[in-house]
Structures are given as C-alpha cells and as structure tokens.
Amino acid sequence: MTQKIRIKTGTVEETLLLPLWGRAYETQKSDPQLVDENAVKIIGQIDYDFSDIEKTQAMSQHGWVARSLHTDKMALEFIEKYPEATIVNIGCGLDTTFSRIDNGRMMYYELDLPDVIALRNNFYEDSDRHKSIASSFLDTRWFEQIRVRDGLLFLAGGVFCYFEEKQIKDFFIKVADYFKQCDFFFDVLSPMGMKFAKKQVLKKGGMGMSMEGGWGLKPVSSLENWDERIKVIDTFSMSKGIKKGVPLSFKLMSAISDMLGVCAMVHMRIQTRISQEKNT
Known part of the structure; x- marks a missing residue:
C-alpha cells in the first residue's frame, strides 16, 4: 500500500485543504455543480x-465550489480571447484549475x-506549459520567470485576505x-467577513493557525484609489448564480451576506497610465 502524504498542521498552508475538500465533496454528490476528480484523488492520498x-464546513463548502x-468561467473567457495567454495562480x-480549463496552448x-x-x-509534475514556482508572491523576483506571449491573467483564490492592506x-x-498591463481575478472579504471567516471557518474547522491580522476590503471600488493604473472591471457576490440546488439555509445566509457585502469576486485590470495613453 502506498504511504499517504502527511500535512503540516497549525500553518497557513493547512488552509489549502479546505477548498480541496470542498471540491472533492461536491464531486461525489449525485448532481454536482463542479466535477473535480483530481481533488478526490488527492484527498485519498493525504494523511x-x-x-x-x-x-x-457544510455551509462554507458551497462557497469554495x-x-x-x-x-473557471473567468479563465475560460480569458483564454478564449487570448488563446496563448499566460495565467499565474x-x-x-x-x-486543480489547470486540469479543468487547459486549451492546449496557454502557459x-x-x-x-x-x-x-x-x-x-x-x-503533479511540471510540463512545458504548466510550471511551478516556489516563492512568496510578495518576493517579486519571481516576475522574471513569467513568460508572456499574449494576455496575462493573475488568479488568487482565498489568498489576499491573509495579508495586510499595505x-x-x-x-x-x-x-x-x-508587467504594465494584466488582469486579476480574486475574492475579497469585507472587515465583517474577515471576522466571520476566522471564527466560523478557521477556528471551527480545526485550523491551528493565528487568527490575527488580515485584509478586509470595503468598498471594492476603493482599489482604484491606490493607483491610477488600477481599474475595477467587475465585482459581484461569490454566491451569484450558484443558489440553485443548495440548501435553504445556504440561500438565506447568502442573501444576508450579499446584502452586507461580506464576500465578493473581483475582476481588476492594471493598465498603462492615462497620461501615457494620451501621449501615444
């Protein structure tokens, strides 16, 4: 019997098991909204x-899905527009997003x-179009490893909330x-959402990591105040379009969350300065 892979507990890395489990659990339902056989396989190999x-986490599971x-939808739309796009996760x-969206051409x-x-x-094993980079995203020396042939899209799911606004x-x-021009797609929590996530998800889920700090954003439009090159293209609640087939309790919780702006998905674009555009 193959020995299972052990996970370090009490760290931020432990939280990566939450969405993995959420996708695997969804996949094994009789009528899943998302099918992720790779997640099921990995869960079976982890100790x-x-x-x-x-x-x-029955309620949070719907959010991860x-x-x-x-x-997936955002990435597929992006590579439809830019078939040889570069995506950085x-x-x-x-x-396991790559396995669900790969068009055979993107990086x-x-x-x-x-x-x-x-x-x-x-x-996983790296390939010519699917590569791993071992680095904190804040240590931006990794920029030099990114090869861009067409459009550039950064994805960040459940990441930025663990860091500070600055x-x-x-x-x-x-x-x-x-990079001058690129797109971002990521999720954000409001300050109220941060408090809820720490108490309901991390603590109740048995995560032993620190509950201090983190980035809560409200309103999303305030991102544009950071730099004139930042433009919010779209923002919507995480529960948008996924309330069909979920329990009534989740629908009610989502309605309250949407009303309070607790959790949102953000499509943000970075582009050249307006002053530069006028001079070209």
Whole structure:
C-alpha cells in the first residue's frame, strides 16, 4: 500500500485543504455543480483527519465550489480571447484549475511557498506549459520567470485576505510597474467577513493557525484609489448564480451576506497610465 502524504498542521498552508475538500465533496454528490476528480484523488492520498472540516464546513463548502466555478468561467473567457495567454495562480495550494480549463496552448504557472510546492510535487509534475514556482508572491523576483506571449491573467483564490492592506497595495503597484498591463481575478472579504471567516471557518474547522491580522476590503471600488493604473472591471457576490440546488439555509445566509457585502469576486485590470495613453 502506498504511504499517504502527511500535512503540516497549525500553518497557513493547512488552509489549502479546505477548498480541496470542498471540491472533492461536491464531486461525489449525485448532481454536482463542479466535477473535480483530481481533488478526490488527492484527498485519498493525504494523511489528514478531515472529520472537523466535514462536521463544521457544510455551509462554507458551497462557497469554495462557487469560487472555483467563477474562477473557471473567468479563465475560460480569458483564454478564449487570448488563446496563448499566460495565467499565474497566486497561492495555488492544491488547486486543480489547470486540469479543468487547459486549451492546449496557454502557459500556466502555479505559485506558492516552497513547502506548498514541495507538497504539490507529490501529485503533479511540471510540463512545458504548466510550471511551478516556489516563492512568496510578495518576493517579486519571481516576475522574471513569467513568460508572456499574449494576455496575462493573475488568479488568487482565498489568498489576499491573509495579508495586510499595505502588502497587497505594494504588490499591485509592483505588478503594474513590471508587467504594465494584466488582469486579476480574486475574492475579497469585507472587515465583517474577515471576522466571520476566522471564527466560523478557521477556528471551527480545526485550523491551528493565528487568527490575527488580515485584509478586509470595503468598498471594492476603493482599489482604484491606490493607483491610477488600477481599474475595477467587475465585482459581484461569490454566491451569484450558484443558489440553485443548495440548501435553504445556504440561500438565506447568502442573501444576508450579499446584502452586507461580506464576500465578493473581483475582476481588476492594471493598465498603462492615462497620461501615457494620451501621449501615444
């Protein structure tokens, strides 16, 4: 029998198991909204007690599936427009988006901390168009490894909320300085959403990591105040379009969350300065 892979507990990396379990759990339903056989396979190879997650995260599970559905849709629309696009998955964890969207032509980079990439290597091998980068996204020397042939899209699911606002702002500005033009698609929590996530998801889910700090954003439009090159293209609630077939309790919770603006998906674009555009 193949030995299962052990997971380090009490760290941010442990949280990568939450969306992985959410996708695997959804896949095994009789009428799943998302099918992710890779997630099911990986769960079966990991030595980890998922019982706390299974007991406490029935509601959050729908959110993780929704985020994947929205991300898949965004990425597919992007590579339809830019067939040879480059996509960078920031804080990839054990994400499996590439296997669901690959068009056979794009470049796809998985970016995460060295320990996480080492864990991913137990389940994936790099290829010419699907590569891993072991680095904090804040250590922007990894920019030099990104090959861009067509459009450039950055994905970040469940990542930015663990950092401070200044760190995210500085990162976006560095991206703008280096790449000049690109798109971002990521999820954000309001300050109220941050408090809820720490208590209901991390603590009840048995995660032993620190509950301090984090980035809560409201309103989303305030991102444009950070730099004139930043433009919010679209923002919508995470539960948009996924309420069919979910329990009434989730529908009610989502309605309240939507009303309060607790959790949103954001499509953001970085483009050249307006003053530069006028001079060209």
